[in-house]
Amino acid sequence: MLENSIESVITSSLVEICRKYGIPAPQVVLEIPRDKKHGELSCNIALTSTRQTGMKPRDLAEKLSTEFPTSKDLVDAVIVAGPGFLNFKLSALYFHNLLKDIVKDSSCFGTSDEGSGERWLFEFVSANPTGPLNVVNARAASIGDTLVRIFKKRGYDAHSEFYVNDGGNQIRLLGASVRARIENVEIPEGGYHGEYVYEYAKSLIKNKEYNTELNSSELYIYNLGRRFAQEIQKEHKVTLDRFRVSFDNWFFESKLHILRSDQNSPVASVVNSLQDKDATYESDGALYFKAGEYGDSKDRVLRKSHSVPGILDEDFDPRQIYTYIVPDTAYHLDKYQRGFIKAVDLLGPDHHGYIISMKASLKALEIPDNFYHAILVQQVNLKRDGEEVKMSKRAGVGITLDDLIEEVGVDTARFFFLRRTISSHLDFDIELAKRHSEDNPVYYVQYAHARIMSILRQPGAKDFDKNVHLECLTTEEELDLLKVIARFPWTLSSIVRNLEPHILTVYLIELARSFHFFYSKHRVITDNSELTAARLMLCKGTANVIAEGLSLMGIEAPEVM
């Protein structure tokens, strides 16, 4: 079953009627009323279009409602309410058919082709390979991975990518930090103090992989950094696999500096293109990009006036010549040339100045404005029983993603990271998350699933899917549960529209609540075999939606708890 959403069916009927009254189609939008007394769907078109029609909202609503085609398997009734809302009451048959479909094939429920195969690229985490992944990376990983899964389900050709900054000054500093550890001298300013650097240094000595002859050579130090960075990057992949996040592609920055057949590197050709478009000028020995003309607050340096003194030259590492703007622009140009129509970047909270610069350079290269979409993933305040835990990768004190997985587990961590809107600062209390208690919503949702599985294991639970009379489901609790289930596709669609996966956690908690409530009021397995069959199907449908929803977040749905 490919869901041809009820909303689109209702909307198109409504649009047709509205056309008679001169109301343009895009204005017809359905929403789910907060209060269930107002039906399952509602439309405020009569209120919003008073100007175009010159009619009183109430009068227009009456006309629309009488002209709307009702049917037994879709919309039972259209009711005019309040100042002029159109409330749609969906038929029992609609819900029954829906439930049967869900039980037959759970993975299809919520699947849609609304994305029309659009190619979207989600870039996230993209942590520098200079230290272990931290909690902000973990938050971005949870969000990005979940978005990709949901976008795929909604018919987008969605891809995930990790951008690896495998060069530049930071890599040199990483090498210098390793050397400092081995030589037991002071770690350079801006270097890396973490324990992992020390561990790596020790392993080099142990395996006799450190050359004391060459150790003062800048080239040697740089390569030391590169080698270590490669190790760290592999560790990132291992950690992310543990976190159930896999990337379709790992894009290495170094690739952008390699000469192509036209004897230009992607980086160099970005500079050339900008120069061709007269978007640059020289000043004080540096090459500037006229970012100010493209929306940035000021012009930006593209090519530095000098490389880091006495250290590296362009042949050795081109990143000593160009600022980050050049390779990053080349990278996004590459995304565009690969045929993506949208590049979504999940960035850390310290990157917001960067967004305007990036938009400016892409604009100068005549890439459409809406191609690049940056989302700032706000910071994570890690706590332990209410006390702040400070994070600092470079200082080497702090909690890594590996620590977090170890302590609270993947399911809990992912759920917590997905609970809040992306733009809000997130408090993550490790001790709270560890508690297997009512504080912890992951267990609440998972428990609902396990409970259903337990019911389905009962001896009386066999053959529930034959000759089902879903009309037996008549109590308020049963009908409410059914309606919550039916909202799943709408929930996913809303996540796609808003790029906000937390909506799914809110939904699943509500679904679990509806189930627990139903469960506490009614027995599923009773003497009445028809009723039992209908309730078993309702349970199975609920379990399927919970499992599918959790799986979209990379979280397991346990059979037993």
Place this chain on the structure above:
RNA sequence: GCCCCCGUAGCUCAGUUGGAUAGAGCAACUGAUUCCUAAUCAGUAGGUCACGUGUUCGAAUCACGUCGGGGGUACCA
């Protein structure tokens, strides 16, 4: 200075491109288990949606301003 995010119940937060009587969880208090998992459920209580002005049929939501909290403002990436 400029830019971004946030401000909703004691705490942590939802609030569906502006909609109908602003909602959950935790904490507090009261109650529910002879019966499919009590990791559950029910009830009570808790609000000047930071503040002000504006926009309109209608504002927690939009605009402007003020206050408060956090972050950012590199020839680092």
